[in-house]
Amino acid sequence: MAAVDPDLALRQAAVARARELTQIYDDLVPLSRLREGFSLDGDSVSFGSFQKGIHRSRLQRGAAALTVTTSFNDPYADAFDEQGRLFTYAYRSGAIDQADNRALRAAFELQTPLVYFRALAPSQYLVVAPMFVTADDPAARTVVLEPGLPVQDMQPGGLISGPDVRAYATREARHRLHQQRFKLDVMRAYRHRCAICTLRERELIQAAHIVADAEPEGIAAVVNGLALCAIHHLAFDRNLLGIDPEGVVHIASRLLREIDGPMLRTGLQGFHGTRIARPRRQEDRPDAARLQTRFDRFVIAAA
Numbered sequence: 001m002a003a004v005d006p007d008l009a010l011r012q013a014a015v016a017r018a019r020e021l022t023q024i025y026d027d028l029v030p031l032s033r034l035r036e037g038f039s040l041d042g043d044s045v046s047f048g049s050f051q052k053g054i055h056r057s058r059l060q061r062g063a064a065a066l067t068v069t070t071s072f073n074d075p076y077a078d079a080f081d082e083q084g085r086l087f088t089y090a091y092r093s094g095a096i097d098q099a100d101n102r103a104l105r106a107a108f109e110l111q112t113p114l115v116y117f118r119a120l121a122p123s124q125y126l127v128v129a130p131m132f133v134t135a136d137d138p139a140a141r142t143v144v145l146e147p148g149l150p151v152q153d154m155q156p157g158g159l160i161s162g163p164d165v166r167a168y169a170t171r172e173a174r175h176r177l178h179q180q181r182f183k184l185d186v187m188r189a190y191r192h193r194c195a196i197c198t199l200r201e202r203e204l205i206q207a208a209h210i211v212a213d214a215e216p217e218g219i220a221a222v223v224n225g226l227a228l229c230a231i232h233h234l235a236f237d238r239n240l241l242g243i244d245p246e247g248v249v250h251i252a253s254r255l256l257r258e259i260d261g262p263m264l265r266t267g268l269q270g271f272h273g274t275r276i277a278r279p280r281r282q283e284d285r286p287d288a289a290r291l292q293t294r295f296d297r298f299v300i301a302a303a
Contacts, residue, residue: 089133
């Protein structure tokens with residue numbers, strides 16, 4: 001059994017706040033909110049400077065790191081195994097026994113929870129908490145990180161969940177990582193505008209899959225995506241709105257026959273027969289085969 005971490009209460013508070021922010025910001029937390037840190041017993045505690053990767057708080061009594069961060073332009077070898085098995089995190093460059101590297105290795109020895117921040121865009125972070133160091137390779141100067149469970153693995157005694165449960169948690173973290181990258185890539189390609197109505201209010205623009213991500217063709221790539229405002233996204237998902245392979249918008253015939261005020265008239269009916277706005281770069285434009293697959297389903301549902 002791992003030794004008891006004297007900073008466990010601090011870690012519990014850090015993980016709780018990190019997970020709360022993840023919920024508030026739909027998995028992509030702005031740096032401005034992370035810089036606010038969290039509170040414990042009236043003290044304000046920092047998540048770190050976000051200028052370096054390994055952080056140990058000044059309030060800690062133990063030796064282990066509290067958070068680890070991967071920057072958007074990271075110079076180290078932090079990576080994710082695409083087979084969904086593990087994250088790796090590199091030691092800080094320089095001496096192997098410098099303070100930051102000792103803090104990272106101490107987290108492995110204690111099997112104590114960390115908060116992991118992965119930058120997916122400038123000043124925007126995917127957060128995984130709790131995260132544990134489950135292997136240490138000094139020769140390669142890397143450690144292995146695995147997500148744990150937010151209740152079971154946050155108690156005295158260290159990491160106690162089984163490998164199957166942790167494998168599931170890792171797959172979930174992998175899915176979150178891919179989906180947030182997809183969202184950012186789609187928003188960039190469409191310049192944060194709805195492809196149908198060109199609305200540019202960022203709070204109302206969403207990344208829609210052409211083919212659902214649960215399907216084999218539903219890759220988390222920009223060619224399988226569209227930037228849509230909330231109402232057009234919902235109409236697309238419910239097969240009330242279809243887009244053919246040429247990019248022409250089709251509204252379900254039953255909606256075209258309805259009379260129900262200005263939202264229906266201008267928000268949906270008015271776009272029947274128009275063309276979507278496409279990304280400037282050819283390689284970002286929606287895949288015609290996937291549009292056809294999705295449009296075929298719209299035709300059947302709207303019949």
